[in-house]
Amino acid sequence: MKIAVCIKHVPEGTTHRRINPETKRLDRSGEGAINPFDTHAVEEALRIRDAESGEVLIVSMGPAAAQDSVRKALAMGADSALLVTDDTAGGSDLVATTNALAAALEPENADLIVFGQQAGDSDGAVLWAAVADRLRRPMISQVAELTVSDGKVTGKRQTEFGYDTIEAPLPAIVAVSDAINEPRYPSLKGIMGARSKPQRTVTVSELGVEAGSVGEAGSKTTVHALNDPPPRGDTVKIEDDGGAPEKIVEYLAEKKVL
Amino acid sequence: MSTLVFLEHHEGELLKPSLGVLSKAADLGGDVAGVVLGSGVRELAAGAGAYGASKVYVADKPELEKPLPQPRVDALAALIGEQGFDTVLFAATVLSADVAAALSARLSAGLNWDLTDLVQQDGSLIGKRPALGDSVLVDVGWTNEPRLALIRSGTFDPKETGGEAQVEEFDVQFEDFSLGATMIEQAHAESEGPSIEDADVIVAGGRGLGSPENFKLVEELAQALGGAVAATRAVVDAGWYPYATQVGQTGKTVSPKLYIACGISGAIQHKVGMQSSGVIVAINKDPNAPIFEFCDLGVVGDLHEIVPKLTELVRQRKS
Numbered sequence: 001m002k003i004a005v006c007i008k009h010v011p012e013g014t015t016h017r018r019i020n021p022e023t024k025r026l027d028r029s030g031e032g033a034i035n036p037f038d039t040h041a042v043e044e045a046l047r048i049r050d051a052e053s054g055e056v057l058i059v060s061m062g063p064a065a066a067q068d069s070v071r072k073a074l075a076m077g078a079d080s081a082l083l084v085t086d087d088t089a090g091g092s093d094l095v096a097t098t099n100a101l102a103a104a105l106e107p108e109n110a111d112l113i114v115f116g117q118q119a120g121d122s123d124g125a126v127l128w129a130a131v132a133d134r135l136r137r138p139m140i141s142q143v144a145e146l147t148v149s150d151g152k153v154t155g156k157r158q159t160e161f162g163y164d165t166i167e168a169p170l171p172a173i174v175a176v177s178d179a180i181n182e183p184r185y186p187s188l189k190g191i192m193g194a195r196s197k198p199q200r201t202v203t204v205s206e207l208g209v210e211a212g213s214v215g216e217a218g219s220k221t222t223v224h225a226l227n228d229p230p231p232r233g234d235t236v237k238i239e240d241d242g243g244a245p246e247k248i249v250e251y252l253a254e255k256k257v258l
Numbered sequence: 259m260s261t262l263v264f265l266e267h268h269e270g271e272l273l274k275p276s277l278g279v280l281s282k283a284a285d286l287g288g289d290v291a292g293v294v295l296g297s298g299v300r301e302l303a304a305g306a307g308a309y310g311a312s313k314v315y316v317a318d319k320p321e322l323e324k325p326l327p328q329p330r331v332d333a334l335a336a337l338i339g340e341q342g343f344d345t346v347l348f349a350a351t352v353l354s355a356d357v358a359a360a361l362s363a364r365l366s367a368g369l370n371w372d373l374t375d376l377v378q379q380d381g382s383l384i385g386k387r388p389a390l391g392d393s394v395l396v397d398v399g400w401t402n403e404p405r406l407a408l409i410r411s412g413t414f415d416p417k418e419t420g421g422e423a424q425v426e427e428f429d430v431q432f433e434d435f436s437l438g439a440t441m442i443e444q445a446h447a448e449s450e451g452p453s454i455e456d457a458d459v460i461v462a463g464g465r466g467l468g469s470p471e472n473f474k475l476v477e478e479l480a481q482a483l484g485g486a487v488a489a490t491r492a493v494v495d496a497g498w499y500p501y502a503t504q505v506g507q508t509g510k511t512v513s514p515k516l517y518i519a520c521g522i523s524g525a526i527q528h529k530v531g532m533q534s535s536g537v538i539v540a541i542n543k544d545p546n547a548p549i550f551e552f553c554d555l556g557v558v559g560d561l562h563e564i565v566p567k568l569t570e571l572v573r574q575r576k577s
Contacts, residue, residue: 163445164444224399
């Protein structure tokens with residue numbers, strides 16, 4: 001069983017994230033880390049591999065620094081990695097990213113492709129569905145409980161209306177929720193071993209993808225302007241000295257919401 | 259502009275967020291059509307006329323009975339191919355996000371998501387998207403057609419303007435891979451009391467309640483205020499309260515006139531689901547909780563003391 005896990009290298013959550021006003025792209029110059037949602041996808045793939053036997057391939061697309069996130073996934077226990085890195089691919093939107101990522105995934109012929117439930121930087125929760133359509137594979141998203149057996153994958157998930165159980169034949173694509181598992185921390189042995197695992201780096205042209213279909217050239221959406229969000233007004237903060245309930249009632253009455 | 263709005267439905271009713279997007283499309287002008295996909299849904303389609311659709315396209319097929327995305331992509335691609343809409347709008351849900359994303363790949367058409375507004379500016383359509391934890395409002399656009407957009411759930415209210423929609427059926431040929439995934443089971447989560455999407459007042463509980471039993475405090479306050487009860491993702495995941503009440507990124511987006519957050523830290527996942535509420539009151543014992551940065555009234559204190567007294571005062575006032 002071959003499982004591919006798609007991961008994204010995102011600006012570290014603890015540092016101040018900003019959008020570069022010149023390029024109108026997210027500033028990726030600072031420290032980066034593996035998208036936290038994707039560690040759940042890596043964990044789930046490792047668990048399936050350990051139960052079923054097989055291999056886990058990490059696939060990422062991003063700047064050269066994305067190597068750090070790839071190595072983190074290898075240190076967790078993945079077997080090999082493929083990083084698509086190309087200056088022309090910067091600023092790719094959903095369509096452009098799909099063009100490159102699907103081209104990277106297709107020749108790998110993975111039985112199962114796993115995504116995390118969203119990108120921590122762009123808040124996008126869309127890539128798996130686009131890749132599934134391009135690779136013409138069945139897809140299950142938001143999976144909180146996953147089983148693989150008899151050539152098929154079964155996912156349980158929550159929607160707005162309750163709980164769905166969906167089944168799909170392999171090869172398939174699954175996006176997992178971060179409620180699915182508790183990702184492991186890489187062991188020292190895992191960290192030491194990560195460097196010697198097979199890691200390939202490819203450019204967009206090596207994937208046979210035209211330069212015009214990735215990056216800003218291949219994108220079908222654009223950013224016009226960055227603005228401040230509408231202000232919310234000032235916060236009134238009080239410490240409860242026993243009189244808080246009365247103060248809340250007064251405040252609500254004043255705001256005419258009582 | 260010729261706009262198609264994806265009209266999602268559940269248990270024989272068109273969803274309110276879908277109808278809200280339809281009303282917004284009607285405000286933007288041009289030809290506005292809706293599309294209803296499912297099995298046994300012809301009756302539903304006509305109802306969209308009252309919210310601004312002049313035409314509603316229907317694909318009524320057994321393959322579309324279950325709420326699975328991929329057969330819907332085949333249907334929309336066929337319809338867009340025939341009718342040539344320049345804009346296709348979706349109210350974001352678990353289902354519609356997958357449909358829109360896959361359609362974007364199918365048509366190589368640009369998709370912008372999480373939009374909180376759509377405006378016409380110098381003859382082009384601009385989407386407003388809050389980013390980086392809603393600290394920036396980004397103006398986004400499209401470089402080709404059709405322009406695909408996912409609108410943050412609960413952004414637009416449906417406006418009933420009256421009017422009739424012409425209903426037209428269309429045929430769909432399904433791709434094999436689109437029928438690969440099958441729904442084995444659908445279990446419905448029941449929630450009691452008013453639905454949080456419709457409530458003017460919401461009282462929400464988080465992990466700070468300490469135990470599932472303490473949701474009683476929240477329920478009593480909600481009842482006194484005539485409101486609904488909501489929960490954070492953490493307590494839903496912990497099994498304290500049903501998913502149907504979950505507010506936030508992976509739950510519902512709400513904008514009541516009053517939102518009272520009890521024992522909720524205000525993680526970004528929760529914030530995006532409730533920050534457009536009218537008045538936000540937060541009660542939390544941690545003075546550094548992020549919710550104090552975006553509430554209107556922040557009360558640092560023990561909710562177990564404050565909430566019962568508050569409930570009592572509200573009851574007195576209302577009686």
